Amino acid sequence: MELAGKAAVVTGGTRGVGAGIARAFLAAGAEVVVCARRPPERPVEAAGRTAEFRPLDLREPAAVREFFDAVATAYGHLDVLVNNAGGTPYRLLGESSAERHARVVELNLTAPLTASLAAYPQLRASGGSVVMIGSVSGTRASPGTAAYGAAKAGLENLARSMAVEWAPEVRVNTLVLGMVRTELSHLHYGDEDGVAAVARTVPLGRLAEPAEVGDAAVFLASARAAYITGASLLVHGGGERPAFLDAATVNTSPDRQGS
Numbered sequence: 001m002e003l004a005g006k007a008a009v010v011t012g013g014t015r016g017v018g019a020g021i022a023r024a025f026l027a028a029g030a031e032v033v034v035c036a037r038r039p040p041e042r043p044v045e046a047a048g049r050t051a052e053f054r055p056l057d058l059r060e061p062a063a064v065r066e067f068f069d070a071v072a073t074a075y076g077h078l079d080v081l082v083n084n085a086g087g088t089p090y091r092l093l094g095e096s097s098a099e100r101h102a103r104v105v106e107l108n109l110t111a112p113l114t115a116s117l118a119a120y121p122q123l124r125a126s127g128g129s130v131v132m133i134g135s136v137s138g139t140r141a142s143p144g145t146a147a148y149g150a151a152k153a154g155l156e157n158l159a160r161s162m163a164v165e166w167a168p169e170v171r172v173n174t175l176v177l178g179m180v181r182t183e184l185s186h187l188h189y190g191d192e193d194g195v196a197a198v199a200r201t202v203p204l205g206r207l208a209e210p211a212e213v214g215d216a217a218v219f220l221a222s223a224r225a226a227y228i229t230g231a232s233l234l235v236h237g238g239g240e241r242p243a244f245l246d247a248a249t250v251n252t253s254p255d256r257q258g259s
Contacts, residue, residue: 003079010082012034012035012086019044021133028222081130081131082217137149159232178207179199
C-alpha cells in the first residue's frame with residue numbers, strides 16, 4: 001500500500017486510461033477523486049474501494065480553483081495530481097478551423113496548466129507531486145492529430161519547467177504513453193483485426209493496458225521516486241519499429257544493421 005494515507009486527483013479519471021490510473025491508486029491505498037464533465041457509467045473501483053466522483057469542466061479556471069480547494073478541505077490535504085484529461089478527434093490541419101485546433105490545445109495543454117496551478121498550494125503544503133500524461137505524439141510527427149501532438153510536446157516541456165520552479169516541495173514528471181487498449185480503441189484502430197495489426201507494429205507485440213499505465217503513475221507518485229523530478233518515463237512498449245527496416249531490400253537483421 002505505497003500510497004496509504006495519500007489523497008490523489010485524477011482528471012478524466014472516469015474511463016479509459018484515467019480509470020486505469022485511478023484503480024491503480026486505489027489499490028495502492030490512496031484516497032482518489034476523479035473528475036470529468038459527466039459522471040462515469042459505473043463507479044471506479046478497485047481492491048474493495050471506490051473513487052469519489054466530482055464534476056468539473058477544466059476549461060473554467062474559477063471552477064477548477066474551487067474544486068481543488070474543496071478536495072483539500074474534504075480530505076485535509078492533497079498529495080498527488082494526475083493530469084490525464086485530454087484527447088482529440090482525427091482532424092487534418094487543412095480540413096478544420098484554427099479555432100477547433102485551438103480547443104484541442106486548450107484541453108491538452110492549457111487545462112493541465114490550470115489544474116496544476118490551482119493544486120499547487122495544497123501540493124506544496126504536503127510535499128506532493130504532479131504526474132502529467134503525455135504521448136509519443138508529442139515526440140514525433142502526428143498527422144491527423146497535429147494540434148494534439150503540439151500540445152503534448154508543450155506539456156512535457158511545461159512539466160520540466162514546473163519541476164525546476166517548484167522544487168524541492170513539489171515533484172513533476174511525465175508519462176509518455178504509446179498506444180493503450182481501452183474501450184474506445186475501435187474508434188482509432190478499427191475492429192479486433194485492426195487492433196491486432198497495430199499491435200504488431202509495437203516491439204512488445206501488444207498495446208498497453210490502462211492498469212500498466214496506472215502502475216507507472218503510482219511509481220512516480222510514490223516515495224520510491226523521491227529523487228525523480230522533471231523526468232519523462234516512456235511507456236510505449238519499445239516504441240515503433242523504424243519503417244525503413246521493412247522497406248529495405250537488403251537483409252535488415254540486427255547483425256547487418258548499421259549504427
